[in-house]
Amino acid sequence: MMRLALSPAYLVAIAMFGAGVFGGVVCDERPERPVVHRAGYRVLEGDFHAHTGWSDGSLSPLGIVRQANRRGLDVVSITEHNTVWPSRLGRAYANATSGPLVVTGEEVTTARFHVIAIGIESTVSPDQPLDGVLAAIHAQHGIAIAAHPVRHFWPSLLPARESFDAAEVMHPIAYSDRSAAWRWSDMVTFYTEARAPLGAIGSSDYHWMSVLGLCRTLVFVREPVTESAVIDALREHHTVTFDREGNAFGDETLVAALRSEPYVPRTSDYAYRGSSTVDRVLRTIGWLGLTGMLLLRARKRRVNERDEPQPK
Ligand SMILES: [Zn+2]
Numbered sequence: 084m085m086r087l088a089l090s091p092a093y094l095v096a097i098a099m100f101g102a103g104v105f106g107g108v109v110c111d112e113r114p115e116r117p118v119v120h121r122a123g124y125r126v127l128e129g130d131f132h133a134h135t136g137w138s139d140g141s142l143s144p145l146g147i148v149r150q151a152n153r154r155g156l157d158v159v160s161i162t163e164h165n166t167v168w169p170s171r172l173g174r175a176y177a178n179a180t181s182g183p184l185v186v187t188g189e190e191v192t193t194a195r196f197h198v199i200a201i202g203i204e205s206t207v208s209p210d211q212p213l214d215g216v217l218a219a220i221h222a223q224h225g226i227a228i229a230a231h232p233v234r235h236f237w238p239s240l241l242p243a244r245e246s247f248d249a250a251e252v253m254h255p256i257a258y259s260d261r262s263a264a265w266r267w268s269d270m271v272t273f274y275t276e277a278r279a280p281l282g283a284i285g286s287s288d289y290h291w292m293s294v295l296g297l298c299r300t301l302v303f304v305r306e307p308v309t310e311s312a313v314i315d316a317l318r319e320h321h322t323v324t325f326d327r328e329g330n331a332f333g334d335e336t337l338v339a340a341l342r343s344e345p346y347v348p349r350t351s352d353y354a355y356r357g358s359s360t361v362d363r364v365l366r367t368i369g370w371l372g373l374t375g376m377l378l379l380r381a382r383k384r385r386v387n388e389r390d391e392p393q394p395k
């Protein structure tokens with residue numbers, strides 16, 4: 084049996100770490116979500132691309148809903164690879180709690196293209212050509228968004244570009260635009276050179292390293308705000324998203340409305356902001372405790388190795 088002998092210093096470090104965790108939970112306030120109107124519409128902050136632990140994400144569907152609350156999102160879509168079920172689970176949880184609004188979704192994922200399907204109830208199969216995927220989404224009155232349309236996907240996407248409802252213009256690759264294969268500028272070109280207008284979408288493609296709501300879409304919705312009102316707004320391209328320099332992409336009338344009466348989206352970067360002094364202090368104590376635990380373990384291992392009887 085393992086012997087549990089913890090030194091007083093180690094117990095203090097554990098207690099400090101526990102205080103940090105406790106502080107993080109108790110002080111975890113969510114930002115205010117004031118009611119905002121522009122150009123006669125209700126303005127919502129949305130993120131329409133997030134993954135869960137169902138595949139290669141980290142949070143559960145319920146966790147995504149809770150994190151969306153913390154990130155001040157009004158509407159979120161869970162878009163798991165090739166299944167709509169996690170988003171339906173998230174929607175049920177959001178409806179039973181205090182939101183935010185969840186719009187169902189899926190990322191139809193193949194080697195040739197990725198398509199975000201929003202507002203669907205049944206899974207759209209990836210085992211068909213892109214035309215079939217788009218038709219299946221539209222047959223459910225859903226919205227088809229070209230996911231991260233970088234040049235790698237253009238051979239499939241370009242012939243069908245005008246059949247999409249929208250395209251992602253902002254994405255976390257805008258924050259690490261170093262790879263030749265995944266260049267953010269390709270996404271901008273895909274959107275701006277479309278021969279028919281597309282809705283402009285900013286999405287965080289949240290898995291675990293980036294931040295949910297890092298890139299956001301402002302959706303201009305007719306009230307009352309419902310899931311179908313959001314879908315209608317996306318279908319009518321009533322969206323605006325901003326790049327890192329604050330340049331707006333989207334419906335020209337809405338961009339003009341934001342120019343005459345500016346609107347600054349809520350926290351939307353990698354920075355952590357403690358909600359209060361207590362929060363910051365307790366988190367600092369927690370980090371010190373974790374550091375102490377690691378240092379004490381390393382020291383104990385060194386001592387054990389030194390004291391072990393040497394083989395003769
Ligand atoms: Zn993708």
Ligand SMILES: [Zn+2]
Nearest residue numbers: 132134190288
């Ligand atoms: Zn994705």
